Amino acid sequence: MTDRSRRLTVKLMAEKLNVSTATISNAFNRPDQLSDARRRWILEECKRLGYMGPNAAARSLRTGRTGNVGVMLADNLAYSLTDPVASEFLHGLAEVLDRRHMNMLLLSSRDDDEHRSRLQESMVDGFIVYGWLKKGRTYERLLQHGKPMVAVDFDLEGCTWVNIDNYEGASRSAEHALRQPPENVAILGLRLVDTDRVCRIRDRELFNEARAISVRRLHGYTDALEAAGYRVPAERIWSTPTNTHQDAYQAAREALTSNPRPDLLLCMSDRIALAAIQAALQMGLRVPEDVRIVGFDGIPEGANLHPSLTTVYQQSAEKGRIAARIFLGEQEDANVLLPTCLLVRESCP
Template sequence: MGRDQTPDQTPPANEGRRLTVKLMAEKLNVSTATISNAFNRPDQLSEARRRWILDECKRLGYMGPNAAARSLRTGRTGNVGVMLADNLAYSLTDPVASEFLHGLAEVLDKKRMNMLLLSSQDAGNSYRSHLQESMVDGFIVYGWLTKRDTYERLLQQGKPMVAVDFDLEGCTWVNIDNYQGARASAEHALKVPPRNVSILGLRLVEQEDVCSIRGHDLFGETRAISVRRLNGYLDALGLAGYDISPDRIWSTPTNNHGDAYQAAYEALSQTPRPDLLLCMSDRLGLAAIQVALQMKLRIPEDLRIVGFDGIPEGNTLHPSLTTVYQQSAEKGRVAARIFLGEQEDQNVLIPTRLLVRESCP
């Protein structure tokens, strides 16, 4: 143990002195940095050494310098880590993500548990990541994280984990039936045969700007729910005799209005211009309506548009948006119930519902 000697065998009592990092270091004959690392920086110590220090601290009644350490008394923190694929600002303003978090919070509130929102975009700070992750009882991971080592780090902790909106081997997942929802919406739109079809997609390829998918490799289905939606569209189109080329399929890196507007403008500027747009999100669909109206196109006479998500804004605009309603809040509730053991620990595929409105009657 280097400079470490046999620890103080004093029974759990502090003899009137408040237990501090310095006092614990004296009792265990180690440095204060070693005590701090055991609680806050587990990567700095071997597992055996860290466990010895934590066990001795617990025996002597010292619960550590932070909430995670104090939880050693009960083995639980009362916190659920929600690991987000995107940054916090984007996740809180994206209507689908915010609905998911709302559903999650409903269940956790009833159990008086807290959410600790974590962003995978911050995973480069190893010290801060380890500290934050030590403060939760487990993880609900929302969306595919770009760094595989983040998953591996979370899995290695051996804490409960539920994946949402993607598949992860060895982890229970909760997904929307994206394929069937997209296919049903395309089949509805094809009841009136279009001349030209374009697709506005979301995160189909590894590209940081708006582009067609021509010349790019698609993400795999386990990673990108949008690829499942694309396959639903393509299967419906194929059965109806339509062969859509890659240069009529657009990918946007984010689900914000700027990217959506650009994709819609570029798609509607093509020759021949599409008279049917299949959009993988309602924000894409709403932007397409805006661009079409600015181009003096009549909806649905000149252009029919179908969205996906079912956010409230789609029903307040005129013309209102035909869309696929996904149960975003229920997705959060189901993930929370599985995490808490209130629902059977098995994969869940939540059905969608087509909402027919003015943009594609």
């Protein structure tokens, strides 16, 4: 039987290259286990002999591309698909990828199965990372792949990013709210600190500004407030661990039952703001007469309720389109900062 007539397997390739089967497997699935030179030699020899590896990514060596884009999400998949801002981002991303007949592989940075994650990550041509990716195993693993990356909604060292101007948007919304001077201000934040519970913040707890968009929004609020003579102490700033109605409603109730009760709530997402409107109305408060509420995101739901939500509109779908075009080389490989737009409605006229 000739070599060409024998089915090429991991075991046979290990025999031909005089290495272990684990080394062959690592070359395709776990590149961090080998030096770059050794891995490159193994892949070149496998390709020369006609062995394309044990998975789809390895078989793509024939063309050098898989046609798949890995979309690394900061949150789990169920949360990302139900979050209106993340959903809009994915829609914009898909529009461009569909036009280029490319596929999108959704990955979660919270997947604890490292072997499965490495296998999935090997099946893509590169990564679009959405949200905040902490430095850790996932971060190091993506760097080890050496594939193209575009970051969205945060800054990643050595990586092109697409962001919105969170600071300017928050600052403008606070300046608008201050046209009618409030007595007491509270801020309902999102993921300002690394905790899984609704809480008030303490000094020096905040995430690094370069990594967390919420901290930029907080600075936009507080700078505008301080310029107008207001200082919001830490105990008047709440942080929610997720952008869900349950956490937002809890934070809003705590704020609206605090003493003194705020007559202005600056909310870092529309979901938080909409939960705050519901909490206020259920407590018998009038919006905006007793408490004015401002959101951030510009999701459609904010315009359809009464009172309608004053908010900062961000171009969520456009972020996805731009990230895809940069990744595919259709747009200049340069950082993009998108402007926001203040939408004045009933909750804070």
